[in-house]
């Protein structure tokens with residue numbers, strides 16, 4: 001599943017062709033994604049793309065005639081093509097006046113494409129309005145995180161993955177961030193100290209930033225809009241490394257299931 005860094009890499013990729021382009025045509029097939037397409041979607045034809053932003057794992061395309069919210073779901077990816085023709089599992093396409101086309105390919109069709117009319121703010125859409133702060137924003141501070149975690153009666157790893165606390169920490173990055181902070185993923189959220197929260201904020205930003213810079217993490221089939229694979233997988237310390245020696249202390253990495261998600265950790269480095 002694409003996580004925040006992969007979505008940000010995708011956003012940067014499609015921005016190159018979308019920004020300042022005019023949308024000539026909006027094309028989609030008749031198979032629905034997670035939700036049906038709005039019949040108003042064709043309002044975007046002839047529109048001018050003003051900005052391509054991201055909120056959590058949603059890409060928002062702002063035009064002068066309304067906006068689009070795109071979510072990649074479990075298996076979706078956006079790519080740029082010079083060929084308008086749709087291939088297998090291509091479901092949605094923006095045909096641009098600069099000869100490029102932005103295409104959503106999604107084998108499992110859990111993705112989402114929503115049209116938001118011109119007079120509405122996409123950030124207030126029901127999918128986005130209750131999301132917690134962005135990890136790179138000032139709102140995500142040690143004090144904020146301490147307050148949120150102190151009310152949680154679950155493990156710190158599960159709490160960090162809650163979008164209501166902070167967006168963008170998915171399963172892979174949660175294991176990596178906790179390893180970097182030397183915190184056991186099984187610890188209860190309300191035992192995490194302010195100093196540890198300060199570390200968590202710092203390491204979350206560092207790890208997500210490094211992943212974005214290396215093109216995201218290619219697990220299964222993620223690729224950026226230009227077809228480039230992500231290389232962050234080479235920088236993973238614990239995720240996917242069960243039984244292998246810890247890169248710091250050589251103790252074998254262990255695997256535990258928390259909230260039905262695989263969680264990797266070093267039993268010696270993490271307390």
Ligand SMILES: [Zn+2]
Pocket residue numbers: 246247248249250251266267268269270
């Ligand atoms: Zn270790």
